[in-house]
Structure formats: structure tokens, C-alpha cells
Amino acid sequence: MNFLESLESALNTFVAYAWGTPLLVLLVGGGLFLLVSSRARPYRHLGHSIDLLRGKYDNPDDPGQVPHRQALSTALSGTLGLGNIAGVAIAISTGGPGAIFWMWITALVGVATKFYTATLSVMYRGRDSNGEIQGGPMYVIREGLGKRWQPLAYLFAIAGLGGLLPSFQSNQTVQLLRVSFAEPLGWVSADNAFLFDLGLGVLLAVAALVVIVGRIQRIGRFAVRIVPAMVMFYLLLTLGVIGYFWQEIPAAFALIFTDAFSGEAVAGGVLGTVIATGISRGAFSNEAGIGTESLAHGAAKTTEPVREGVVAMVGPIVDTLIICTCTALVILLTGVWQQGEGIEGVSLTANAFSSVFGGWGPLLLLIMVVPLAFSTIVTFWYYGMKCFVFLFGARFQVVYTVIYLLLIVLGAVLSLNIVNSLIIGMYAVMAIPTMVSTLLLSGRVNQAAHAYFVKTPGA
Template identity: 45%
Template sequence: MEVIETAVRDFSNWIWGIPLLILVMGGGLFFMIYSKFTPFLYFRHAINVLRGKYDEDDKEGQISHYEALSTAIASTVGMGNISGVAVAITAGGPGAIFWMWVSAFFGIATKYFTCTLAVMYRGKDSDGEVRGGPMYVITEGLGQKWKPLAVFFCIFALAGALPIFQANQLTAALNTILGPAVGYNTESSFMFLGANISYASMITGLVLMVLVSTVIFGGIKKISKVASKLVPAMVVIYFVLVIYILLQNFAAIPGIFGSIIEEAFTGNAILGGGLGAIIIQGARRAAFSNEAGIGTAPMVHGDTKTDEPVREGLVAMLGPAIDTLIVCTLTALVILSTGVYEPYLGKSVEGIPVTLEAFNQAIPGGAGGYLLGLCIMIFAVSTLLSYSYYGVKCMSFLLGAKRGKIYNYIYIGTIILGAVASLDFVFTLIDSSFALMAIPTILSAILLAPKVTAASKDYFARLKNGEMG
């Protein structure tokens, strides 16, 4: 097992170096310049679409614009925003946050292109249901000769969609926060196949498995309805908590932004890495947070009830803005304003304890930990619900719609695996899968970018002429 963990870690560190930096950041920069920043001019229109002003219930598809974005955000606004931000700061210093922002701006353009294509080139599964996603963009947009690339995407998406990271971090949080409060010995364990398994972690995994099972077998319609209710609640609760903390440290905020920008270009001597290492940390954690270019979001946005591809691309681009520019920034400000990250700089640490320490320091009486625990619970469960659909969709593409549902059984089983596995292995496995998923997603989007540009010119011309109703 140790050999496998080392191999996965080494591969993840290599591919998330120069190769993915060029692909993800370079791809986003290409989309931004190629579009001439046009999508950025239509945020207000995107919000109107999200509000339901242009909903078309009679069109092909399964869910509304709002349900699509809620489901996509439910899978991105999760542990990456709480744990991942802490990992980025401890590994890359405050400067890593700046590069998360840069990656998010590029991600807005990437989401616009990839999700517009997801509707433009939809296909049908073996049951005749209309479906979207990178695998259909590749086969329908580039042709059947490119199908091996679509298969490549689906194979690694089966691993990337696994719930092991969310289950792992939620378990760690609950053990840390609730274990001492209820007097439960979280260190109590048993041996299984040579591994030391915590009883508390196993119980948490079993409870999560039951909760998630009650929703995911209902398919995308049930998942999207639950997500559309969870997402607004979790963002509002987290926002209120963070604003309360920041008001206590209001005077320090200008200095925090100054240190983020300064260290983004000067690096941090404590970390022993240069500018490139900091950029990589920011891009890597941003990709884990908002998934722009990875290919998961197009799978759900491609199922929207609409025949206007550009319209869904505009809705999708709101995702990185909400996820990284708002939620991740809020988490970063809490961690940096309390200063709890400083002893951990340059060390390999789990993200949850750092964020938890910040909340406990800012909110007295131990209440910070319990409130953060509530947020973590909602964030993690919402992500667990959404990711299952991505795996089902990929397995359906590979084996047929009826066999695709088998993935749900694999999915709920690996929730327990995630609850008891080591964080390092979990992180690197998902990171590696995301990296490999990005290759076909961004490559196909670049090749089909002229189609998006042509559709955009037509759509915005009709919008300007008042032809949208």
C-alpha cells in the first residue's frame, strides 16, 4: 500500500507542475483572450437567466438553469473551500491565494466555453435521454474518431468523482469537534487487513453512507432539488459566520490583502520554494475548489432545459466567481486574520485543524468549532450528493445507461474508505484524476472554441435586438 501511495503522490506532484499549469492556466488565458472578454460583460444577464427569466420547460433536458448551477456549486463549494484553502496557505503562503484568484478569473472563461459546448453538443444515452458533458462534446463535436479521448475522460472521472476526500475531511472534522464534546474516544481503533481503523471514523462513514443513499438513487432530478435547497443555506450561514469574525479583525484586512499580493510575487523564504511553487499551489487548489476545466460541471450544465447553449455557459461562469472569488476568499481572510497558519507554514498538515483553530480563536466558548462543524456537514453532504451523478453519467457512457447505476453502489462503499483512509493518499488520488480529466476537457474546448465564438456573436446580437422575450 505504501508503494502505491508513494507512486500516486509522485505522479500528482509531477503532473500538477508545469504540465497542468500550462494546460489549466494557459487554457483559461486562451479562452479569456479568444472571447475578447465578452462573457464578462454579461454577468447581469447571467443572473437574470439564473433567476428563471428565460426558463424553457418545454425544451429538451431534465433540470432548470438554477438547479444546474446549484448542483454544480454543491459539488464545488465543499471541503476544498474550507480545508483546501488552509492547505494552500500552509504549503504556499498567503501569496497562493492571489494565484487562486487569477485561476478563478481564467476559470470563469473556461466554464463559459466548456459549458456552452456541453449544451451545443449533447448526445443521447442508451435509454434515449439527452445528456451533456465532455465525453459527448468530444464524440458529437469532434467526431467518433475522437471517442478514445472521451473514454479516457470517463475512466479517470470514475476515480475523480469518488467521495473519499469529502468523507475523509468531514470525518476528521467531526472527530475533532464532536468527539471530545460527547466524551467519545476517537483514538479507539481495530485492525483490519493490516490497517488501523478508528471506530469513530467507521461509524461516521456508515452514517454518511445511509444519508447519501437516500438521495443519489433518485437521479439528477432528486439530487438537483435537494442541492437547490442546500446551496443557498450553506453559503448564507458560512457568510454570516465569516463576516462576524472579520468584523473583529477589521483593521487587519488591508494588511492581509497587501501580504497576499506581495507574497504572490516575492514568495516565502520559510517555504523553501520559489514563485513557481506558489503559483502551482494556487492553481492546484483553485482547480480542486471550482473545477474549471476539469469537466465535472459541464456534465450537469449539459442537462439543462434549454436550446440556447450560450445561455447556459453564462450561468455556468457564475460558479468560479461564487466558489473561489467569494467563498474561498472568505475562508482565507479568516485564517490569515487570526494568524493561526503561521506555525504550520511549510509543513504537511491537514486543512481542517487549521481552519478549526481559526474559528475557535475568533468565536469564544468553543462555539466556533460547532458552527464550523455545521457548515462542514452541509458542505460535505451537498458535495457527496452531486459527485455521484458524475460517476453514474461516465459509467453510463462506457457501459450503457442501465449499468451506469452500478456506480452508485461503488460510490457509497467508498464513502467508508474515505472516512478511514489517510488524507495524503486521498488528496493525491483525486488531484491526479482531476489532472487527467482536464486534458480531454480543455483540449476539446480549444478545438471547438470557434463554434462557441460564432454562437456567442449570434446570441448577443439577438439579445441586443430584443429578440429574447
């Protein structure tokens, strides 16, 4: 075994351990604690989020960088995309239809978690080395918990640098475009695609640069246009498939519920596999408790932290309860999940759409995937930059940007199994400081929420 194989094996072991039972208990158990301690208050004020997203309470003079709706769109752009398509397919392939039920559980609990993490990201904003106001778990820890907890802030920022790389998105985007367009049209072959992949990688990097030079303000404006449009497009696409099989819908839901507690669809009938797969994939999908969402919500223009918490609650609902459920129904209703070994991830979802739309299925899927994958790339730059500035100061941020753009190009042309394992593992590490600080500061959020809803009629 050579060095790279040894490194990959070690990272795979690290990922399996990092996403083990302790972390799942921290995410779901911590979320349940937040739900109970809040007395389900966040769920009773979901209607208020609509007023906030419509701009009813916007004030351009409030501190922050972007309005509520742009902050939410930016946060969603970091979660929507391949995770909702490939992630759901992998969940069903690995854990059976019952895994979807446990993804729903993470979303329902994640509503409470995001309410707390986003509220704290505004409540405890700090200033970077340029004096600019910033939000995110590292600032929550520094400003809310004090110096003795500072190592947790550094842990999140370091893990963020490793977990928020663009390699996976650029690799998968280029691969999808090559397989769906270039190879069928005869432009390239599977064995001779380096220049094609490199060219697309450079185009992605240049396009990303055009957006990120405008910082969070331009990213927010970009996300608020792309995300809602692609969500609506995907809903129409999936509803077309669901409508085609409308008579089978009750049976699909029955299969999800029964398999969630039996595990019969999993090889060996292991119920624990169903639960673990659903919870881990749900956490990957909506990122509640990971902390990345706080980096976006902390930029919201508001003087009321609770308002951004209410806005953030919409994330798990859109991401997991709506988008992931639609993907799951498409896969289950078309029956492609039973086609045997070797078909999983985005290919499984593409096959599901092909069963109804024929050769247009994968192309229609790409219309949604590519813009959202690109929006994830630019959003991850913003997230990673905030972590970098926290660690090294704002003077050297151009260094991070150059490295990030190079990684977009490298991701397009190289097989990056090692880097992808690093990214997945670092996501788990980010959850530890995020959830620990959130649980420690949850009482202050409860006090702020009570005061806010008392003084805000109709909220």
C-alpha cells in the same frame, strides 16, 4: 518497502507529474486564450446570469432535466466545501499569502473557461444507451469532434471513474464529526472509534441513497436548497471574524499582493512555489477546465447553449473570488498561519474561527462543512454515474451505485491515502480531454455567442 508503500509512492510521483507545469499552462494558458479570443464577451454579460438564475427565461418544455439555477447549484455543490476551507489553508501553509493572488487569477481566467465548457456541454449533448439526453466532456468530444477523437472521450470517462469517488468526503466528514463532537463528549476515544466511524459511514450511505434514487432532479432540488443557505451562513460567519479585525484588512490585502511577486513568506523565498501552489489550489477549488462542471451544466433545461455558459460563469466568482477570499482573510487576519509547523488544512481554519468564537468556532464551521460535504457526495455519484453509463451502458448502473455506497462506508473507517492520491491524479487527467476539446471547438462557441447576444436585447 511493502507493496502498499510502493504503490503510494508511485501514485504520489504520478500526482506531482500530472499537476506539473504542462497542465498548469494548459489550464491557465488555455483559459487566457479563451478570454482573448472571446474579446472578454463573457465578462460583459454577467448581469444576464442573474436573470437566468431568477428563471426569467425558463421553459419547462425545453430539453434537459433541471432549471438553470439547479444546474449551477449542483455544479457548486461539487466544488464548495472542504476545498474552500482546507484547500485555502493548505495553499497559505505551502505557498504563503501570495498564493491567494494566483488563486484569484485562476478564478478570473476560469470565468471564461467555464463559459466555454458549459456552453459546449449543452451545444453537443448526446444520448446514452437508454436514449436519454446527456451532457459532459465525453459527449462534447463524441458529438462535436467525431469518431477519431473518441479516445479522448473514453479517457475522460475512465479518469472520471477514478477521480469522482466519495472516499475523501466521507472520511473527512466522519473525522470532523468525531473530533468535534464524539471525542470531546467522551463517546469515543481516538484509539477506539471504529464502530462510531462505521455507523456514521452507514448513515451517510443511506442518506446518499435517499437522495440519489431521485437522480439529477432530486439532487438538483437538494443542492438548490443547501448550497445558497450554506454560502450565506459561511459569509456571515467569516464576516463576523473579518469585522472583528477590520482595521487589519488593508494590511492583509497588501501582504497578499506583495508576497505574490516576492515569495518572502515561503521557506527559501521561492516565488515559483507561490505561483504553482496558488494555481493548482485554484484549479482544485473552482474546477474550471477539469470538466466536472460540464456534467452538471449539461443537464440544464434550455435550447440556448450560451445561456448555460453565462450561468456557469458565476461558479468561479462564488467559489474562489468570494468564499476562498473570505477563508483566506480569516486565516491571515487572525494570524494563525504563523503559528508554526504541524497545523494546516481544516485544523488551521478551525483555529482561526476559535480565536474569535472560542470553542464554538469549529462547531459553527461544521454546520457549513457537513451539509456541503454530503452534497458533494451525492453530486459525485451523478458525475461518476454519467461516466460509467458512457463506458458500460445504462443496464449496469445499479452495479456502480452499490459500489459507490460501499466506498462511502469504507471511506469512513479506513485510511485512504492511496485512494486520495488516485483521486487527485485523475482530476489532472480529466483536464486534458476537457481543455483540448474546448480549445478545438472554441470558434463555434464564439459564433454562437455572437448570434445569441445580438438577438437577445438587454442580455
